[in-house]
Structure formats: C-alpha cells, structure tokens
Amino acid sequence: MNNKRAVVLLSGGLDSTTALFFARAQGYKVFALIFDYGQRHRKEIKVAQKIAREIGCVYTVLKINLPWKGSALLDKNISLPQNRNLVKILKNKIPATYVPARNIIFLSFAASYAEAVGAQAIFIGANIRDYSGYPDCRPEFFKAFRQVLAKGIKAGVEGKTIEIKTPLIRKDKSQIIKLGLSLKVPYQMTWSCYRGGETPCGRCDSCILRKKGFDQLGIKDPLLAVIQ
Amino acid sequence: MNNKRAVVLLSGGLDSTTALFFARAQGYKVFALIFDYGQRHRKEIKVAQKIAREIGCVYTVLKINLPWKGSALLDKNISLPQNRNLVKILKNKIPATYVPARNIIFLSFAASYAEAVGAQAIFIGANIRDYSGYPDCRPEFFKAFRQVLAKGIKAGVEGKTIEIKTPLIRKDKSQIIKLGLSLKVPYQMTWSCYRGGETPCGRCDSCILRKKGFDQLGIKDPLLAVIQ
Secondary structure: OOOOEEEEEOOOOHHHHHHHHHHHHOOOEEEEEEEEOOOOOOHHHHHHHHHHHHOOOEEEEEEEOOOOOOOOOOOOOOOOOEOOOHHHHOOOOOOOOOOOOHHHHHHHHHHHHHHHHOOOEEEOOOOOOOOOOOHHHOHHHHHHHHHHHHHHOHHHHOOOOOEEEOOOOOOOHHHHHHHHHHOOOOHHHOOOOOOOOOOOOOOEHHHHHHHHHHHHHOOOOHHHHHHO | OOOOEEEEEOOOOHHHHHHHHHHHHOOOEEEEEEEEOOOOOOHHHHHHHHHHHHHOOEEEEEEEOOOOOOOOOOOOOOOOOEOOOHHHHOOOOOOOOOOOOHHHHHHHHHHHHHHHHOOOEEEOOOOOOOOOOOHHHOHHHHHHHHHHHHHHOHHHHOOOOOEEEOOOOOOOHHHHHHHHHHOOOOHHHOOOOOOOOOOOOOOEHHHHHHHHHHHHHOOOOHHHHHHO
C-alpha cells in the first residue's frame, strides 16, 4: 500500500495543475484542495474540479468568505491591471490583484487538511520568476511557514513533519510548461485568466505571463487551440 | 483621531475577552474577529457577539467550514475529555479537543482582516500556564507566525509590521482574571465550557481550568453567580 499522501493546492491554473501532476508523479496519493473564495474568475473552481476528476484524485472544495475586500480579484469595483508590458509585470511591485494573506489562509487550511488525512506534504505551485510580485509566493515566505508547521501543529510537535513543497519555485513559465508537458498535463483544461470570461482575455497579467511561457517554447497554447 | 487599530480574536471565553479589554485599554480601536467553525459549543459565538456589542466595538463573524473532522470540538462522536484532574490537564499532552491547525487558520484570517482595515496589531488570548497543551498556543508558534507576517503579507514587506500580541501568554488563570477584573471585564458574560449547554458542565478541561483561576483568587465565578 502506498502511504505517501499529499495535499495539493489546486486553482485550476497552469502552475497548480503542473504541481498536481508533479506530486502524483512523485508517488503521492493526492488530495486536491480547491478554494471558492469569492474570486471574480469563478470559472477556475469548475476547471479545478474537472481536472481533479480527470485524474481521479480526492478533492475538496472549500468555501471561504472574506467579508473584507481590497483586492481586484474580489471586488469588481477595482480594475484589473491590463495590457501591462512584461517589464512592468515582472518589476514585482505588488499589484491590485493581491488578496490580503491569501496564501497564508490557503496553507493554513492545507495544513489542517494534511493533518486530518495524515499527509506528509503540501504542494503549492508558487513560483517567482514569471510572477506578479505577490509576497506570499516567495521562498522566504515558505521558509517562515515551514517553521509555523514545525511549531504549531500536532504532527510537527510529534516529529511527523508536514513538508511544504514548492517544486516550481525557481522555474520560469516556459520551464514549468516543459515540465508539465513531460508529465502529460492537459493544459487545454487549465484556466489562468483573471477575468473568467468565455475565452481568456489576453490582457490581464495572468494571460500575459501564460502567453510568454508558450511563446518561449514556440508552442501554441493548447487552450487557445481548443477554443478557436 | 486615534489611528491605533487592532484585530482581536474573540471566542467569548475568559481569555479572549480579557485580551479584548486589554487591547482597548491600550488605546486601540478594536475589530473583533469571531469564528463560527462548527464548534460544538456554538453558544460561544452568540456570547462573543454580545460582548462585542456591549463595548461597542466593530466585529465580524466569519463562518469557516472544516469538512474534515478529527477533533472532539467538531465531532460529537468523539468524547470530550472530562473530570480530568489538574495534573493530567497540565501535563500538556495534546488532548482530543485539539483542532488541526486552528490557530494558524484563525491568525491567517486575522492577518487578512488586519491588512484590510489597516490594523497594526493582532491580539490573541493564548496562554501556556493553565492550558490544555495545544501546540498553537505556545510562544515558539507565535514567534514563527510573526515571521510569516513579516515575509508573506504586503504590509510586512512594506515595513508596516502587523504585530501579534499575546499579553496573557505567561499568566496563569488567576493572573488573567486579576488583570481582567482591573479592566472591568464582565466575566458573567463570558463562556468557557466546551459542552455549550444551558449551564457550564463543570467537568470539561475548560471548566476545570476556569474554576481553578477563580478558586485561587478566592472569588466565586460571576457566571455561576448569575446562573444559580
């Protein structure tokens, strides 16, 4: 019996889906954790579930309610940054799409879930080369959170560490896609656009970074091939 | 105008209510954060709201759904420890009432709330002398979490630290009550019993620790005076 278990934070985007396939390839029985947190691109919730079902993994959709706003991802009255050029996106200034403490909240629930199912690891698809400057995607944040798990949860105190795995952390978007293609990630199923319309808008930071990855590999994004 | 703002984690129990009054006495405009997390002693949610209204502070009740169980506080099929003597309670073995990653989750939301309202501090009533052995109440846990806030949230990165304040951390129950009485905490309004019945059960760890505090001061618990 395979006793390796991992919780994977799954948004249905390119990065987290790659992390999901990576965890599975490492021999983990995977428990996907999907958040419904009032994001404007609610479409990703359905996409994430579809992907989880596609590979037959256990998944949970957790609804969390953030009554305070303050992010363009939660509040339609705040404009999404759009048509920013790569230089500007990659300047790593924290953008309007930042959701206060989002990954801290996500990892907290992942830790709780991991304890409950006896998982040894949490996988998250965060990465810092082609990214939008969110502080809770940086290695120093994950390092700090590892200490929280070592000191603050029963498993940690009892020496059964729950590791936080960030296999994509230093990869750029094209390297992530390359890894994913080798793992047979069905990128046509994934969804990155912040707008969550019928088709990707092509203008938000997330669309622009995704395009950069496929362009660098000289491949057409299979999602666009499916849609067009 | 007073610009000092603090989020206070408020359960309606003796410790968190003391922390609330302490924060207020320190000159903070207080934002109380109350969790409805499926606890069996749901009564404390109402109590917490009543206390917040009593002092006229802003409060938010946040419903969080933990679909996984594994704690006597969430699952009525797991027995609450009862009639344990103080020596056994204070041995600090993690009890069945432990909720996986609870304070990590609570602090995560508090951090998000604090960012959203521009608060400089989060107050939590955790303490480790008369306590049940929860790992996420220990100073080393809070120390680790402070690092998470320094590295993982926008305010932290921008140098506007959100502090985690644990004013009760090294006090025993009688010292907490003594402090609270000096701050005019209405202990007759607070609720500690895990069972959440009409009257405190007197047998759960929480009731036993509360009784110890009042006994040491030679005072009758005002809650019992009100009820009887």
